[in-house]
Amino acid sequence: MEQPDSGNLFAGIPARLDAEAFGLLYQRPGVRIERILSRGQSTPPGAWYDQPGDEWVVLLAGHAELEFADGTRRVLVPGDWLRLPAHCRHRVAATSTEPAAVWLAVHIEPGPPARPDGMDQCATPEGG
Numbered sequence: 775m776e777q778p779d780s781g782n783l784f785a786g787i788p789a790r791l792d793a794e795a796f797g798l799l800y801q802r803p804g805v806r807i808e809r810i811l812s813r814g815q816s817t818p819p820g821a822w823y824d825q826p827g828d829e830w831v832v833l834l835a836g837h838a839e840l841e842f843a844d845g846t847r848r849v850l851v852p853g854d855w856l857r858l859p860a861h862c863r864h865r866v867a868a869t870s871t872e873p874a875a876v877w878l879a880v881h882i883e884p885g886p887p888a889r890p891d892g893m894d895q896c897a898t899p900e901g902g
Contacts, residue, residue: 783809783834787874791815794866804885810877812838817865828882829858836875841867860884 779800788795788811795811817823822843832855840848840856843863848856858864869875 783876783878787811787876788813791874804883806881808879808881810875810879812836812866812869812875812877814869814871815866816868822863822865824861824863825858825881827860827884830880830882831856831858832878834876834878836870836873838869838875838877839867841865 781799791811791813794815797809797811798806799809800807833850833852835852837852838850840850841864842848847867850856
């Protein structure tokens with residue numbers, strides 16, 4: 775029988791980061807889960823994430839601000855989560871340096887729409 779994997783999402787956070795750090799926690803066909811660490815990093819001006827699959831992300835520590843292609847911004851504090859549908863163009867506008875911004879991201883490969891009501895569009899909901 776396979777044994778469970780475990781760890782601590784707050785362990786091993788470096789005091790300094792020259793770039794965002796992406797750590798793979800789990801992967802299987804169709805799903806990838808990673809911890810992302812940021813200390814003041816942001817997406818370069820003019821660059822956008824435009825991912826082929828959905829992403830569900832939660833900010834666990836620190837603070838961050840996301841910007842969307844339509845110009846709207848969303849400030850995130852610990853506990854805030856977002857589901858970013860495939861091709862929802864976004865960028866990290868800012869992250870805290872102290873404490874580090876600790877993210878948990880779940881990437882889901884493209885598939886049929888998850889919601890038949892058309893709510894798979896890029897949206898910037900307020901609150902959690």
